[in-house]
Amino acid sequence: MKFDIKAKDLLSSARAGTITTDHGEIQTPIFMPVGTIATVKGVHQRELENDINADIILGNTYHLYLRPQTDVLVKAGGLHKFMNWNRNILTDSGGYQVYSLSANNKINEEGVKFKSHIDGSYHLFTPENVMEIQRKIGADIIMAFDECTPYPCDYKYARRSMHMTHRWLERCIKQLQKSPELYNYKQTLFPIVQGSTYKDLRKQSAEYIASVEAEGNAIGGLSVGEPDDEMYAMTEVVTHILPSDKPRYLMGVGTPINLLENIALGVDMFDCVMPTRNARNGMLFTAHGSINIKNLKWKEDFSPIDEMGITWVDTTYTKAYLRHLFTVNELLGKQIATIHNLGFYLWLVREARKQILAGTFKAWKERMVKQMANRL
């Protein structure tokens, strides 16, 4: 993996860069659509490529491990081939889902024992076997196995957990050294900074993670319920410490405003279910604010969904039509809204990049943050 910084903003910590992997280039800042179980819900791969123009998508190790299961992925030749997606993929470590979805999970130094949310069967995730699973899935960027602490989290627990995450990281690295890639391309490990909402822990964790000298670094344990200001404060502490010549990935974030604020703090990569999940509930994001398309006010609004939108759905379909589809609970409504929202998120990060390159990011960001807070 290569990371070249093309421009740095003078008035903020924002950067524009290019990550290059064996599956192609990723222009940063980037948003990664979430493709949980080998599909971005409701969207065809060709739409992701041609219309939304996503450079990279995310897969969830926990979900893929349970279904279709890693042996099927190995037989397919990896996730790229299984789902016919030839651009980049990042997989998380499964940690977050183990804590949030499975029942009765038990964490100890060895790893996490958990009960499948599908069939109640018991499984064990350890740093070692999660690296093995990610080798088999075959994403371009893979994540260290960590504990994602909840919010709020008491200081002692957060500190103990952070240290365990650091020890787990060493085990992840050792495992990967023993066990090379299964397919004909490189996989890059990103370690994860933890430390909950405690500045000293975040500092300590970021310093430790920086010392590992990985090719990219992630910030975990945020966007778990804390106020935005706490999130930004933690990001700021961490991005000052993580090496500036490596990409920084803020996991699970966030709203369009969250993206811009964190880009300003030096974050390069994001993922979040918000654009896709909210789309399926009829919430659209636009440059001028958010829209609840189910509202009666759109019933006879025959204007395009989003005149400024970058995807063909924005100008092909009207608000009244999309509202109708949600009113009658038709699949096509979810499909249209998802393409719109992902198109908007990708537009937003690309536009941020342009503004960084042009030296106009800060003022643009301030204006956008105000605009996007509107409810239309």
Place this chain on the structure above:
Amino acid sequence: MKFDIKAKDLLSSARAGTITTDHGEIQTPIFMPVGTIATVKGVHQRELENDINADIILGNTYHLYLRPQTDVLVKAGGLHKFMNWNRNILTDSGGYQVYSLSANNKINEEGVKFKSHIDGSYHLFTPENVMEIQRKIGADIIMAFDECTPYPCDYKYARRSMHMTHRWLERCIKQLQKSPELYNYKQTLFPIVQGSTYKDLRKQSAEYIASVEAEGNAIGGLSVGEPDDEMYAMTEVVTHILPSDKPRYLMGVGTPINLLENIALGVDMFDCVMPTRNARNGMLFTAHGSINIKNLKWKEDFSPIDEMGITWVDTTYTKAYLRHLFTVNELLGKQIATIHNLGFYLWLVREARKQILAGTFKAWKERMVKQMANRL
């Protein structure tokens, strides 16, 4: 509306023709995907046009009347504009849904009083107001208001109902004469032959319908549970009587085999929810038989969904991937299967047309009927 017959098969009653309306040409025999509530479930309009290549789709008057309601459609400028579909549309008369979906429907000479399946509100459909509603929806081909008898149906009821359907037809025609098109294109009324599964009633009804000299004619009241042989027997009686220089539309039919057998009997147009509904349940139709994609046997079958398929999904995705999507109940599974099935149905009628034009229809049909009966 214009109908030109390009070729007639010498060994059967099959014909290849072209219907021309203000929204373009329809190559017959044709299958019309069902777009119930202003959407073919799970399929974008551009996919219908570019990938499936449907010349015409069907809308359901009953559903559109209830939601989004006709006033919204009028304000949009008609259904074509509302859903942004610029090719042909046919609407049914709402009759079938009134009998099958609504509770407490009461039929008398005036029309049908029914209770909405959405909110329990009461409504009245009469030949007159159904014509008004179809004027407002604005389909290119509109259907007379009829009573669709169930199967089995006793002879006396079938005869009485058939005569009422004939009287209703006169009221439909009168109403349309009083009330011209609302938009800048022609609408063509198709009357409907009824008579249940009684040959003498079917004959009588077909003779009456033929006497009206409409620009196209439909056969209703079939595909309601009767054995295939009874359906074919009724079709045969009717197609011998209906004018041969007008298109014949067999409503609500059917399986791929039903299509070919009825084409051989002189039918030109079909519609059915089968390809779309079955797709959403994981059943795929192919030239070599049907596939239940949920079966374990496809779990590690990484061959294309259908190597002979005409749509891009057929060669982009594998059986194992599609099975996975159904196993985890993902929207994309339904989307892919729907595009495949509609693509197959449209391929089937286009291929039938080619074979008719080439004079090879009969032998091809016999081979296909055998092949398509397989379960793969």
